[in-house]
Amino acid sequence: MMALYIDINRLLLRKVKDLRCLTQIRNRVKEKWAATRPKHPPTRVALQHFDATYTAQLGQLWPSVRIALLSERKYGALINNFSQDAGFADLEAQGCRDFISFRDGEAGSSFEHIDANSQQPFPLHLSQNIRCFVFPKGDTTRFKPAKPDQFGLLCYYLMDAASVLPCLALDVQEGHTVLDLCAAPGGKTLALLQTHMIGYLCINDSSVSRTLRLKKVLQSYVPKQFLADDRLRITSFDGTKWGEIESNTFDRVLVDVPCTTDRHSLMEDDNNIFSKSRTVQAACPGGEILYSTCTLSLNQNLNVVEQGIYLAEKNHDIRLQVVSLQHLTKMFRNTFHFAPDLHLGEMVIPHLTANFGPIYLCKLRRLN
Numbered sequence: 001m002m003a004l005y006i007d008i009n010r011l012l013l014r015k016v017k018d019l020r021c022l023t024q025i026r027n028r029v030k031e032k033w034a035a036t037r038p039k040h041p042p043t044r045v046a047l048q049h050f051d052a053t054y055t056a057q058l059g060q061l062w063p064s065v066r067i068a069l070l071s072e073r074k075y076g077a078l079i080n081n082f083s084q085d086a087g088f089a090d091l092e093a094q095g096c097r098d099f100i101s102f103r104d105g106e107a108g109s110s111f112e113h114i115d116a117n118s119q120q121p122f123p124l125h126l127s128q129n130i131r132c133f134v135f136p137k138g139d140t141t142r143f144k145p146a147k148p149d150q151f152g153l154l155c156y157y158l159m160d161a162a163s164v165l166p167c168l169a170l171d172v173q174e175g176h177t178v179l180d181l182c183a184a185p186g187g188k189t190l191a192l193l194q195t196h197m198i199g200y201l202c203i204n205d206s207s208v209s210r211t212l213r214l215k216k217v218l219q220s221y222v223p224k225q226f227l228a229d230d231r232l233r234i235t236s237f238d239g240t241k242w243g244e245i246e247s248n249t250f251d252r253v254l255v256d257v258p259c260t261t262d263r264h265s266l267m268e269d270d271n272n273i274f275s276k277s278r279t280v281q282a283a284c285p286g287g288e289i290l291y292s293t294c295t296l297s298l299n300q301n302l303n304v305v306e307q308g309i310y311l312a313e314k315n316h317d318i319r320l321q322v323v324s325l326q327h328l329t330k331m332f333r334n335t336f337h338f339a340p341d342l343h344l345g346e347m348v349i350p351h352l353t354a355n356f357g358p359i360y361l362c363k364l365r366r367l368n
């Protein structure tokens with residue numbers, strides 16, 4: 001009996017010791033947390049903000065978009081035509097296809113080629129030279145890192161495949177003068193360069209450090225002699241002042257503005273270049289402007305475009321016409337999920353089976 005009593009006592013003592021130890025550890029951890037962890041991590045604040053805003057905006061769609069946003073995103077491999085070894089065979093052997101020249105079949109994840117002869121009349125001249133490989137719907141295989149060719153140029157650039165849509169929608173034609181106003185780190189610039197149609201390209205980003213990053217990206221994908229060509233210019237101007245710098249110049253202007261970048265969102269809602277409306281002055285009369293963001297936010301998308309149209313007329317007497325992009329969404333509806341019923345522009349919304357986007361795009365034509 002005595003032995004049992006001693007054993008229980010020992011056990012209790014050990015428990016108390018363990019508990020003390022635990023408390024100490026917990027306290028230590030608590031102290032560390034208090035010192036290093038912010039009370040409200042920006043990601044949680046962003047999620048709360050999105051829950052409030054996007055429930056109202058997207059309604060029943062929000063839970064599926066939310067889970068996709070919180071899951072691993074999907075990439076596309078933009079083929080680098082400047083590379084000697086584009087690596088198609090390798091990509092095809094892995095089961096991916098160029099989503100621009102191939103269209104998903106109705107049944108599941110197989111791909112079906114669009115016959116050039118049977119294609120419906122298409123008001124855009126989709127550049128045959130832009131190619132972006134994606135894995136089929138529901139397939140979350142990751143791409144291998146791109147390999148360099150004998151000159152050190154990488155064979156593909158990994159980016160959100162939906163980011164190629166603004167470049168396709170821009171509809172660059174032979175000899176066009178093009179301004180890429182917010183270009184860094186350069187994914188869309190690279191896509192535009194793949195067209196091999198641009199007569200003159202101005203690549204701009206107001207951030208000097210990001211412009212340096214963009215130059216490095218270009219050096220990894222574009223031959224030196226091409227980068228040194230007079231038909232290409234890299235600048236670091238504030239795009240909101242472009243109308244004062246150079247107006248009535250460009251056939252095409254890509255305005256891929258800074259936004260809350262929903263997937264990594266930490267920023268404020270009010271930093272938007274297009275609301276200044278001077279950007280539209282950069283386009284020549286008849287020229288086209290493609291506004292794009294990577295946010296679902298109504299404020300940063302439709303509202304900005306509406307305000308841009310209003311201010312362009314009010315302040316600069318410039319009339320802008322919205323160009324429909326519905327044919328583009330029809331063409332690629334089996335690769336991307338598009339938001340239904342937007343009255344202005346189109347939007348790719350993330351979905352677990354095709355986790356691209358968000359990408360909003362709206363095209364405007366300058367009438368006078």
Ligand SMILES: C[S@@+](CC[C@H](N)C(=O)[O-])C[C@H]1O[C@@H](n2cnc3c(N)ncnc32)[C@H](O)[C@@H]1O
Nearest residue numbers: 182183184185186187188206207238239256258
């Ligand atoms: C969404 S990112 C552009 C992404 C780029 N188009 C791509 O495809 O890789 C927005 C860019 O706008 C730039 N930016 C912000 N304010 C600007 C301004 N006032 N004028 C020009 N660029 C600006 C930022 O430095 C940032 O690199």
